[in-house]
Amino acid sequence: MQELIHHPLAALIAVVTAGLLLGRVQVAGLSLGSSGVIFTALAAGHFGFSIPKEAGQLGLALFVYCVGLAAGPGFFRTFVRKGRVFAVLAAVLVASGAAATAIASLALGLPPDLAAGAFAGALTSTPGLAAALEAAPGGSSAVSYGLAYPIGLVGVVLFVQLAPRLLGASLEQLGVQAASASDGERIVRRLVEVLNPGVEGRRLSSLEPIAEANCQISRQLEGDKLRPVGPDFSLHVGQHVLVVVRERNLDQVVTYLGKISERAGYTLDAESERMQVVVSSKEVIDKTLRELRFLGRFGVTVSRLRRHGVEFVPKAGDTVEYGDQLTAVGERAKLDDFAAYVGHRQRLFDETDLISVGVGLMAGIIVGLIKVELGEASFQLGLAGGPLLIGLLLGHYGRVGPVKGHLPRAAHLLLQECGLILFLAAAGAAAGGGLGETLAAFGPQLLAVAAAAMLVSILVGYVAGRKVFGLSLLETLGAVCGGMTSTPGLGAITSKTDADAPVIAYAAAYPAALILMTVFARLVVSTLGG
Known part of the structure; x- marks a missing residue:
């Protein structure tokens, strides 16, 4: 046993494996996930296990770099468009949690390192823990983080489930209402008979009502088959054409062209296909789907959008960001044109450029080591800030010279998880030696500060969302989960409703x-x- 305790690699693997197993244990549908490593690491450190600090430093740099890459595409742009409401709400939530932490800690005599760890745990933020450890090196932030994390985890999940009930609503009912309100955004296909003599011999591009409705006429009926229209296609009275349009605009288009066709028994000569495309073109970034008019220009519809690991059905007013994964539906030839315009097909983005990862990490470490003199004091970003900043910039711009700011989803998750568990293992083991003393001296204070930070953050975020920004209940609950960086909280919502x-x-x-x-x-x- 002594050899095992003093063998750093064996200790690291044992702590990580045990922590991941602990993270899989579910209680009332909740689990710790990768954060289970912090608990086994604290226990291991308490019993004398040691893990090389270099492993933790590598893990920290890798983790925050990957966090920056993922957040970069949306972080800077969020503040200059409609989404800034949610970003400001997140800032209010985090700031209120920090204020509550500081006030409660002063009142209860909690040291700065423990207070910062409790703050990070209450808001379930591992990057917050990393910053706390760099701001208070040698402290016990990891101990307070480990104690506060379950409080933050359970608190958010309970809140998003109880809040609708206290207001006399249910997530299921709210989802149905949201779906009814968005019915007009559904894409419909109708066979229309052309009767308007005013469109005789005219091309689609010259018809303003068609363009305003963002309508696509993709096929015409020839015999009993619907065949694609060519580039020189023009309308004639008596034609039967397939109209693809949003449901709210259907009546407008049908009234303009003629009437719904009474023909039946026709077939398509080809089926629609799906394609996943990753956004990288500057032509589409920061523009709404309404502005881009994919349906009218390419004859394809965007059925799903994946961003930051969550997928939803986009609306016309939603903005496209770099790195978004779009699921498009249409004909093969038009999908290829669409993919060439928007960015790259998903499979072309599935190659991992490890050289870019290495160069980005090195640049981040170098930036983190640079000291900035501020009068008599000096400041540096450190391992938690340098790689994070470089990751944000690369994620925002997509690439800088030959260095790419994109990682395939699977590779990104793997590298981020590996970095996270290495960091948590080293941080927990280092703090575990003082676990008993910390709990004996500040146990109740830690729990009180964590509870205060969690409750104040959630309540302030909720009130600001509903009363200040005028958000719907579903939007507010989703924003609170985002502000608390709580994926389990979001999962509790999506398990009850399909609303986006x-x-x-x-x-x-x-x-x-x-x-x-x-x-x-x-x-x-x-x-x-201070």
């Missing part, structure tokens, strides 16, 4: 909260330490 409003709000608030936690965790340390 909370998912969209979560995806907009999450990047801002992720980055702001690293800032406010440092502020907690500096405020209490």
